[in-house]
Amino acid sequence: MANSAHIEGTPNPNVSIDCVVFGFDNEKLKVLLIEQKNKGSINAQFALPGDLVLEDEDLHQSATRILKELTDLEGIYLKQFKTFGDPNRVRDVKDQEWLRTFREDPEARVITVAYYSLVKMEDYIPQAASLAGKVIWQNVDEVPQLAFDHNQIVNEALERLREEFEYKNVGYELLPKKFTLSMLQKLHEIILGIELDKRNFRKKIKKSEVLIPLEEKQSGVDHKPAQLFRYKSSSR
Amino acid sequence: MANSAHIEGTPNPNVSIDCVVFGFDNEKLKVLLIEQKNKGSINAQFALPGDLVLEDEDLHQSATRILKELTDLEGIYLKQFKTFGDPNRVRDVKDQEWLRTFREDPEARVITVAYYSLVKMEDYIPQAASLAGKVIWQNVDEVPQLAFDHNQIVNEALERLREEFEYKNVGYELLPKKFTLSMLQKLHEIILGIELDKRNFRKKIKKSEVLIPLEEKQSGVDHKPAQLFRYKSSSR
Numbered sequence: 001m002a003n004s005a006h007i008e009g010t011p012n013p014n015v016s017i018d019c020v021v022f023g024f025d026n027e028k029l030k031v032l033l034i035e036q037k038n039k040g041s042i043n044a045q046f047a048l049p050g051d052l053v054l055e056d057e058d059l060h061q062s063a064t065r066i067l068k069e070l071t072d073l074e075g076i077y078l079k080q081f082k083t084f085g086d087p088n089r090v091r092d093v094k095d096q097e098w099l100r101t102f103r104e105d106p107e108a109r110v111i112t113v114a115y116y117s118l119v120k121m122e123d124y125i126p127q128a129a130s131l132a133g134k135v136i137w138q139n140v141d142e143v144p145q146l147a148f149d150h151n152q153i154v155n156e157a158l159e160r161l162r163e164e165f166e167y168k169n170v171g172y173e174l175l176p177k178k179f180t181l182s183m184l185q186k187l188h189e190i191i192l193g194i195e196l197d198k199r200n201f202r203k204k205i206k207k208s209e210v211l212i213p214l215e216e217k218q219s220g221v222d223h224k225p226a227q228l229f230r231y232k233s234s235s236r
Numbered sequence: 237m238a239n240s241a242h243i244e245g246t247p248n249p250n251v252s253i254d255c256v257v258f259g260f261d262n263e264k265l266k267v268l269l270i271e272q273k274n275k276g277s278i279n280a281q282f283a284l285p286g287d288l289v290l291e292d293e294d295l296h297q298s299a300t301r302i303l304k305e306l307t308d309l310e311g312i313y314l315k316q317f318k319t320f321g322d323p324n325r326v327r328d329v330k331d332q333e334w335l336r337t338f339r340e341d342p343e344a345r346v347i348t349v350a351y352y353s354l355v356k357m358e359d360y361i362p363q364a365a366s367l368a369g370k371v372i373w374q375n376v377d378e379v380p381q382l383a384f385d386h387n388q389i390v391n392e393a394l395e396r397l398r399e400e401f402e403y404k405n406v407g408y409e410l411l412p413k414k415f416t417l418s419m420l421q422k423l424h425e426i427i428l429g430i431e432l433d434k435r436n437f438r439k440k441i442k443k444s445e446v447l448i449p450l451e452e453k454q455s456g457v458d459h460k461p462a463q464l465f466r467y468k469s470s471s472r
Contacts, residue, residue, distance in 0.1 A: 012347075014248055014250040014251060015250060015251065015321070015347050053347075055345055057323065058322050058323060059319065059320075059321035059347070080318060082316060083295065083316065083319040083349045084295075085251070085294055086294050087291065087293065109248060109291060111251050111289075111295070113319045113321065113347075167403040167404075168403075
């Protein structure tokens with residue numbers, strides 16, 4: 001059976017990648033959204049950065065390429081967390097016009113492999129690379145209706161982030177390289193969705209021995225400058 | 237573009253499911269393997285229970301169906317853990333003959349969504365359902381060369397099981413409904429690959445409050461019968 005989908009460098013019509021990129025501005029947890037490419041009369045929707053996988057690339061390679069192409073982000077922590085395959089996930093009316101305009105095979109079922117990623121906001125200013133429209137940081141508690149099942153994907157990424165944060169200290173990547181204990185407490189509160197007692201929190205963090213105190217304090221703040229710390233595992 | 241792959245009930249040539257089913261016989265951790273269907277001269281290989289996803293089923297539904305069709309297992313804990321998408325994962329010479337005999341589109345790239353599952357061995361005697369050849373329990377440390385990248389999938393499932401066992405007490409499903417502390421210790425040692433001190437282990441388990449002691453002791457053993465326990469979360 002001759003099938004163009006087998007040719008290297010062409011997209012596989014049935015498999016895509018979507019990336020949930022989280023950021024933290026010391027107040028709110030954010031997620032990176034792109035405006036879908038727009039031609040003619042299409043109502044622009046926001047979506048996760050994502051696209052079809054090419055025939056000759058593996059999934060991680062594909063996620064890296066797509067994120068670079070759409071947002072200019074590169075060299076960041078990317079973790080595959082779940083594959084979404086509801087047979088109707090690309091069949092919603094809201095998505096039909098975009099699919100018919102941009103996909104060679106708009107009827108094809110698309111199964112998407114989702115990755116999540118953590119970015120230091122100090123290191124990245126959102127910018128659309130050539131293939132995307134606008135790129136924005138959106139508060140995770142104010143995400144609008146997104147294309148396809150992307151709202152569900154964001155929610156499940158958030159659940160996974162909570163789990164990995166609790167069990168494996170994944171999440172420190174969201175803080176600046178040097179941070180205060182207040183910033184760390186805020187990050188815990190935001191990700192876990194709870195308020196923490198300052199004294200108990202500091203006791204627990206001290207006991208866990210994951211931080212290194214620096215010979216340095218905050219600068220440029222209008223209160224008593226606080227001690228700065230960095231995360232022990234410098235590999236992250 | 238007319239494409240038979242869009243018709244409901246037909247297999248999607250690009251997406252499959254593979255299931256890593258673990259069992260525990262109180263001595264060794266086991267994994268369930270099936271002998272690939274055999275026609276004519278094909279050298280039979282062992283493989284994980286797996287098959288292509290049908291166009292109109294979602295991934296979890298597909299995993300449930302495939303496991304039932306190939307092994308007669310049903311109603312068990314099934315957890316999606318990773319999707320494998322190396323472009324060459326079905327291109328090894330050892331797999332070509334089987335693919336050419338059994339797949340309508342043997343050249344198609346296949347991305348596989350892998351699930352793992354935990355089974356009480358007391359509840360299941362391996363049996364091939366109509367669609368498979370032999371079904372066997374194999375010690376995880378004695379798995380032969382399997383079809384495709386299934387050895388890698390088994391290894392990654394094992395890593396995930398270790399993680400979930402450590403962080404979330406997933407793994408108790410492998411024990412009989414009523415078990416002794418020695419059986420529980422053995423399970424810990426086998427999954428984590430370490431030896432544990434009996435006294436410390438019992439102290440730790442007692443402190444974790446996950447077990448309920450039963451008014452019952454072992455029977456039919458040739459040593460002093462030990463106290464039986466069950467796991468607190470009866471939902472599993």
